[in-house]
Amino acid sequence: MKKKKLALAIVGLASMVTLAACSGGKDLVTMKGGKITVDEFFDEIKTSQEVQTQLQYAIIFKVADQNFGDKVTKEQIQAKYDEQAEQFGDTFKDQLKAANLTEATYKETIKKGLSFEEMKKSHIKIEDADLKETWKTYHPAVDAQIFATDDEKVAKDALAAIKKGDDFGKLAKEKSSDATAAKDGKVTFDSTDATVPPEVKEAAYKLKDGTNSEIIEVASSNGMEEIKVYYIVKMVKNQEKGNDWKPFKKELTDITMEAKLADQTIQQEVISKELKKANIKIQDDSLKSVLAGYIEEETKDSKKDETKDSKKDDSKKEETKESTK
Structure with missing residues (x-):
């Protein structure tokens, strides 16, 4: 927005x-x-x-x-x-x-x-070292079902029913407050998914296919006050991460690129380089500071400083030449 x-x-x-x-x-x-x-x-x-x-x-x-x-x-x-x-x-x-x-x-x-x-x-280069760093916290996509409610008693009753053999999807559709309820709680997510709480993802990755978690308590907010949401997750199809990152190179590259694109330091550097390359000149004196965070507007004082620095460099070069004779 x-x-x-x-x-x-x-x-x-x-x-x-x-x-x-x-x-x-x-x-x-x-x-x-x-x-x-x-x-x-x-x-x-x-x-x-x-x-x-x-x-x-x-x-x-x-x-x-x-x-x-x-x-x-x-x-x-x-x-x-x-x-x-x-x-x-x-x-x-x-x-x-x-x-x-x-x-x-x-x-x-x-x-x-x-x-x-x-x-x-155009300014971002992704190396294998970057991918290996992303790999440390990456988990490939899994298929699961989620039940969520802000009523602890409803969560406990649902867990008891699931353990008795009641259908997880039916319970999710009837009692869950999660956005996935209409789809029997079915959801696919990987470690980058922002719609599933980290606590739920961590619990899910430990499950074998067909098994479900205990109640997972997650602190949340409705914008006015902190609330607690109680989750139960069932693993439908887990995907082992393994030890080799190369089969997931495309996914890791996409994740790494997204992270770098969102990095404010990188963005600042890119904008600064491109504005300098474009030779931006602001004609209105009252607007000259508009790009101060990215480029320095050239002034008489800055020109003098550049001239002094240039002379110092030339002097040092001459001294070096003399000392090597």
Whole structure:
């Protein structure tokens, strides 16, 4: 959700900047005894921290789109668009309209986001050592059934019924509060799955096919207070990890790549390198600090420092030459 809002903000800001650049002193609002020009409006809002943050993102995404947009396919864009449409359901078109976007302009926004991912990927190199590190905590996908409830008595009664031989799937469908209840509690997950609590995954991996766990107590939150959820997991088909990581190289590569893409330090370094390469020059003095977190705006003082450092280096080189004669 946060990424979508950010993307929409970028589109809006880009339009605003274009308007300000092209309209000059054109009147934006007229009234009795006065007016507001586009320039006046732009001068008023450009000092806002929110606007400057949005401008920062607009620059970054523009650089990414220009240099890596050709690596993004129409199929990728459509898939991401369909994913968002499915998430919002019947309200999706209204959401676009409210943001003053059409299908075409929103797809352009999606393309910029995917270009940004490609930009980061271009700087990431995955070695075997990375895969071996990921392997330490990796467990391949397993098929299981899950029963969950926030009522401890319901959980205890369900466990007793399961031990007596009652059908796990039927109990899950009738009594479980988990999202998998409609599917008899059936679920497939590996160690990267964020929908299954770590405690449940750890208990599941220890089970043999056809066996179930005891009650697993998991602390959770409903956003207002901490609650306890009681799980029972049944293993349908476990998959042994073994000792050789190579059969799972693709899965490990995908997991490692996702982790690196989400790494803020890597992202900072990538953006910094790409912005320097793009030779970004901000023309408005009041906006020169917009990219301060990534590149340093060249000043007279910095030029003097560079000159001094250069002279020092030259002097050292001369001293070295003299000492070697």
